[in-house]
Every structure is written in C-alpha cells, then in structure tokens.
Amino acid sequence: MKSLIKLELARALRNRKFLFFSVMYPSLLFLIIAGNADSTTKVDGTGLTLPTYMMVSMASFGALTAVLMGNSERIAKERESGWVRQLRLTSLPGRGYVLAKTASAAVVSLPSIVIVFVVAAAVKDVRLDAWQWLALTGAIWAGSLVFAALGVALGYLASGDAVRPITMIVYFGMSMLGGLWMPSTTFPDWLQNIAKWLPTHAYADLGRAIEQSSAPQAQDLAVLVASFVLFAGGAAWLYRKDTLKA
Amino acid sequence: MAVMTTTSAQASTTGKTAATPAVRFDQVSKAYGEVRAVDGLTLALHPGETVALLGPNGAGKSTTLDLLLGLKQADSGTVSVFGTSPREAIVAGRVGAMLQSGGLMDEVTVAELVRLACALHPRPYRAADVLARAGLAQIADRKVNKLSGGQVQRVRFALATAGDSDLIVLDEPTTGMDVSARQSFWATMREQADAGRTVLFATHYLEEADAVADRVLVLHRGRLLADGTAAEIKAKAGARRISFDLADEIAGTDEAALRDLPFLTSLDVSGHTVRIQSSDADATVHALYGLGLYPRNLEVAGLGLEQAFVAITAAEEAKQK
Numbered sequence: 001m002k003s004l005i006k007l008e009l010a011r012a013l014r015n016r017k018f019l020f021f022s023v024m025y026p027s028l029l030f031l032i033i034a035g036n037a038d039s040t041t042k043v044d045g046t047g048l049t050l051p052t053y054m055m056v057s058m059a060s061f062g063a064l065t066a067v068l069m070g071n072s073e074r075i076a077k078e079r080e081s082g083w084v085r086q087l088r089l090t091s092l093p094g095r096g097y098v099l100a101k102t103a104s105a106a107v108v109s110l111p112s113i114v115i116v117f118v119v120a121a122a123v124k125d126v127r128l129d130a131w132q133w134l135a136l137t138g139a140i141w142a143g144s145l146v147f148a149a150l151g152v153a154l155g156y157l158a159s160g161d162a163v164r165p166i167t168m169i170v171y172f173g174m175s176m177l178g179g180l181w182m183p184s185t186t187f188p189d190w191l192q193n194i195a196k197w198l199p200t201h202a203y204a205d206l207g208r209a210i211e212q213s214s215a216p217q218a219q220d221l222a223v224l225v226a227s228f229v230l231f232a233g234g235a236a237w238l239y240r241k242d243t244l245k246a
Numbered sequence: 247m248a249v250m251t252t253t254s255a256q257a258s259t260t261g262k263t264a265a266t267p268a269v270r271f272d273q274v275s276k277a278y279g280e281v282r283a284v285d286g287l288t289l290a291l292h293p294g295e296t297v298a299l300l301g302p303n304g305a306g307k308s309t310t311l312d313l314l315l316g317l318k319q320a321d322s323g324t325v326s327v328f329g330t331s332p333r334e335a336i337v338a339g340r341v342g343a344m345l346q347s348g349g350l351m352d353e354v355t356v357a358e359l360v361r362l363a364c365a366l367h368p369r370p371y372r373a374a375d376v377l378a379r380a381g382l383a384q385i386a387d388r389k390v391n392k393l394s395g396g397q398v399q400r401v402r403f404a405l406a407t408a409g410d411s412d413l414i415v416l417d418e419p420t421t422g423m424d425v426s427a428r429q430s431f432w433a434t435m436r437e438q439a440d441a442g443r444t445v446l447f448a449t450h451y452l453e454e455a456d457a458v459a460d461r462v463l464v465l466h467r468g469r470l471l472a473d474g475t476a477a478e479i480k481a482k483a484g485a486r487r488i489s490f491d492l493a494d495e496i497a498g499t500d501e502a503a504l505r506d507l508p509f510l511t512s513l514d515v516s517g518h519t520v521r522i523q524s525s526d527a528d529a530t531v532h533a534l535y536g537l538g539l540y541p542r543n544l545e546v547a548g549l550g551l552e553q554a555f556v557a558i559t560a561a562e563e564a565k566q567k
Binding site: 002003004007010011014015078080081082083084085086088089090091092244 | 316
C-alpha cells in the first residue's frame with residue numbers, strides 16, 4: 001500500500017497542470033482578489049481584514065481543488081480503463097486504492113495551503129500568532145478530508161465523459177456559494193441562508209474562527225461532520241456497488 | 247508438439263488427482279438478467295496443467311475467469327482456488343492474472359508499474375528479472391500510455407508474473423501481438439508451465455490452444471461442451487478430412503454412391519476432385535474401395551482445431567433445436 005501511495009504521489013507531482021491548479025492557482029487568485037485591498041478595512045461582520053479573510057478562503061479553495069479533482073476524475077477514469085480491476089488481482093486490500101488516492105491528494109494539498117499562507121504573510125502582511133498558523137494549517141488540512149470523500153464518491157458515481165462536468169459543477173458551485181471566492185456576506189439574504197449550510201462555507205468559517213481567536217461555531221462543525229458522514233457513506237456504498245458489478 | 251504435451255498432461259492429471267485441485271468449480275451459475283452467462287459449470291484444474299479455455303464470443307469465458315478470480319460472485323455454486331476462496335488465494339500470492347480488460351495506471355513508467363506489482367506481491371521476484379523475462383528491459387523507462395498494443399500486453403504479462411504464483415490466469419493474452427511476438431510470448435509462458443505452475447488461458451486463437459495446452463475446455467453458452475486434449479477434441483468432432491481424385495469426371499450416380507459412404511459428414515465434389523469429412527476415416531476409405539472406385543492421390547488428414555471446434559459447436563446447436 002505504501003508503494004502505491006508513493007507511486008500515486010510521484011505521478012501527481014509529475015503532472016504540471018494538476019500541480020498548477022492545486023498548488024499555484026489559489027495563491028495567484030489570492031493576489032488578484034486581495035492584491036489591491038488595503039490591510040485595515042474590515043470585511044462586514046467579521047472583524048477581519050480582506051487579505052486575512054481571503055487567505056483562509058483561498059487556502060481552503062486550494063485544498064478543495066487538490067483533493068476533489070485529484071480523486072474524482074482519476075477514479076472514474078481508472079475504473080473505466082480497468083486499472084481498478086487489475087489492482088483487485090493483487091494482495092492490496094479493497095480500500096487500499098481509495099486510501100492511497102486520498103493520501104496522495106492530501107500530500108499535494110498541504111503545500112497549496114502553506115503557499116497561500118506564505119504569500120499572504122509576505123505580500124499582504126497578514127499577521128497571526130504561531131498557534132493560529134498551526135491550527136489553521138491543521139484545520140484546513142483535516143477539513144479537506146470531507147471533500148476527498150466527496151471526490152471518491154463522485155469518482156464512483158459518474159464515469160467517462162460525465163465525471164468532469166459533474167465535478168466542475170460541484171467544485172465551482174461549492175466554491176462560489178460557499179463564499180470561497182468572495183465573502184458570502186455580499187450575497188443577498190436568501191442566498192446567504194442557503195450558503196451557510198454548505199460544507200465549503202462551514203470549512204472556511206472554521207478557519208476564520210481560528211483567525212478571530214474564537215471558538216468554532218457548533219453549526220459549522222455539525223455541517224462538516226454530517227457532510228463527511230454523508231460523503232464517506234455514499235462513497236463506501238458506491239464503491240461496494242461498483243465492486244460487485246465489475 | 248501437441249502429442250508431447252498430451253502425454254505430460256495425462257501424467258500430471260493421473261499422478262495428482264489426490265492433491266487439492268488448483269481450481270474447482272462446483273455447479274457454478276451466473277446470470278445477467280435473462281442471460282445465463284455460466285450455467286451449472288463443474289470442473290477441476292489440477293496443479294501443473296496448462297489448460298485452454300475455448301469458446302466463441304459470449305460463451306462465458308470472461309465470466310468464468312471473473313468468477314475464478316473473485317471479481318464476480320456466483321449466483322449459486324462454489325468456486326475454490328487451492329481449496330480457499332479466490333480472494334484468499336490472491337491475497338496469499340498464489341494467483342497471477344492478466345485480464346483483457348485490465349487497464350494500467352498511466353503517466354508512470356513501465357519499470358515503476360512493475361516495481362509496484364512486485365511490491366504488492368507476497369512472494370515477489372526482483373523487478374529487474376520480471377522486466378527482462380517479459381521482454382520489457384529496453385522499454386522500462388517508457389511511459390505506460392505511450393506503448394503499442396503488443397507492448398501493453400507484455401506489461402500486463404509482467405504484472406501477472408511479478409511473483410512466485412502457483413496459478414497463472416490469462417484472458418486472451420496475445421490479442422494485439424504480431425506473429426513473432428505471439429511466439430515469443432508462448433515460449434515465455436511455457437517456461438512458467440515448466441516451472442510447475444498451473445496455467446489457464448482463454449483464447450480466440452485456436453491454434454494456440456492446440457499448440458500450447460495440455461487440456462482444452464470448450465465452453466458454449468456457459469456450459470462445458472468438451473473437456474480433453476486437443477487431439478481428443480478433434481476426435482470428438484469426428485473430424486478427418488479425406489481427399490482424392492478420380493480418373494473420370496464424376497457423374498450423378500457416382501456422387502450418390504459417395505454420399506452414401508459410412509461415417510461421412512460432408513461431401514464436396516469439384517471436377518475430378520472429391521473432398522470428404524468423416525467421423526471414421528478408416529471405415530469410410532474401406533467402403534470407398536468397396537464401391538469399385540480407384541481413388542488417386544488419396545490423402546487423409548486431421549482437421550485443425552478450429553474446424554473441429556466449429557463442428558462441435560454446430561452439433562451442439564443442432565441438438566438444442
């Protein structure tokens with residue numbers, strides 16, 4: 001299993017397009033959105049400056065990209081090509097494939113989080129306490145597991161040509177409505193009411209709670225836990241269905 | 247060649263019947279909706295045998311192999327591999343398999359993929375040896391998605407032989423290979439068989455079954471139609487080809503007499519030449535002389551397995567109607 005993780009990782013690091021979108025793109029987007037913002041004006045109702053606010057959004061977005069895109073499309077493709085079947089003829093345990101995919105995605109998502117932090121601190125003077133940096137990294141990294149599970153579920157749900165559009169819709173929809181690209185406080189009320197139930201919204205909110213040195217909101221935690229249970233359960237169910245069918 | 251392998255097969259089957267079979271199917275059925283892909287299949291493969299699984303498209307070959315490898319679950323009946331479940335046998339490293347539908351991980355090199363297969367095998371060989379044996383040493387650094395069809399087959403073969411497995415299962419292994427690649431592939435495969443492994447392969451290339459297998463299983467509509475050596479399968483099809491020339495142009499009365507020859511299964515007359523298929527060539531030829539004819543250039547030859555196979559399948563279909 002370790003050998004499969006290693007090979008998955010080597011492959012991910014070799015794929016420049018994937019690396020650009022998951023590792024560099026969030027930082028670039030951060031610079032575009034927060035680049036001209038001054039570092040004193042606060043985003044409505046948060047007490048955070050725009051760069052500080054967007055730093056968490058973009059770090060979350062980067063982690064989301066790495067784990068969601070890394071899992072869904074590859075799993076769908078490899079299911080179709082028969083690689084998943086071939087692996088079932090080895091001693092690798094059934095879940096090993098999914099775990100290896102998720103582990104290698106998690107390794108790629110970590111630099112995408114850290115690079116956003118470094119850029120934000122260096123270019124936009126975002127300053128936090130040491131415990132906050134560590135807690136942020138840990139929370140965003142751990143939270144990305146929710147979306148890794150979603151990626152696995154999508155990979156087993158859709159196949160072939162369908163997986164990319166479905167993943168894109170979920171990816172952009174969740175990013176935008178969850179307020180990763182622009183503060184959801186700018187949304188009309190009815191949209192805010194929908195947005196606050198999205199796992200992406202809860203995900204970024206969790207990071208901002210750390211920035212505000214406040215306790216995470218119970219609703220955010222509940223949404224994240226419920227989403228994880230839903231996605232992981234769905235992934236497990238779809239995986240088993242696929243195994244019996246193959 | 248076929249005769250040689252026949253003798254060794256009989257030796258190994260008679261000598262090892264007491265041992266646990268490498269593969270056992272007991273009344274195994276598998277249906278997809280209305281279609282019974284495998285229908286009450288019962289068979290046993292003995293350690294050391296090289297067995298060909300022969301059948302037309304839709305005969306149930308791939309489903310049989312999927313059941314054998316635990317990729318599909320039987321609706322009824324039991325499948326065991328070395329006395330355990332297929333999955334247990336695979337986890338123990340006793341089975342190496344090459345599937346027609348087995349894709350490869352792309353964007354990695356041949357060597358990386360083979361190293362992975364070795365790492366995943368409980369009783370691995372050295373990756374360098376596996377690459378060399380599969381004839382991949384020269385293209386070890388090439389990306390898997392940049393290979394030709396024949397090269398991909400060799401990579402699949404390398405994955406199936408990454409470790410010291412006791413049973414090797416191959417689903418149409420030489421698809422996409424040219425003639426020389428096919429020959430070198432079977433030479434490699436014979437080394438595997440000579441090392442005492444049980445080899446089971448499904449094939450469309452019927453001459454391969456004839457040349458390589460100790461034993462041939464003919465599958466038709468999910469049932470076992472015939473089980474024997476290639477020679478026995480041919481005999482079972484009743485098939486010998488007799489051809490000769492007659493001095494005179496063949497007239498209607500002669501043709502009627504020829505048609506009445508015993509054991510004749512088909513007759514083809516063109517000009518002076520007569521071609522006959524017979525299920526008992528000796529009796530047919532004897533009766534031919536009895537007609538008072540003087541056949542010249544008489545030839546009696548066995549049918550190729552392909553024709554034998556067509557004959558068995560046709561006979562089975564006729565029986566069902």
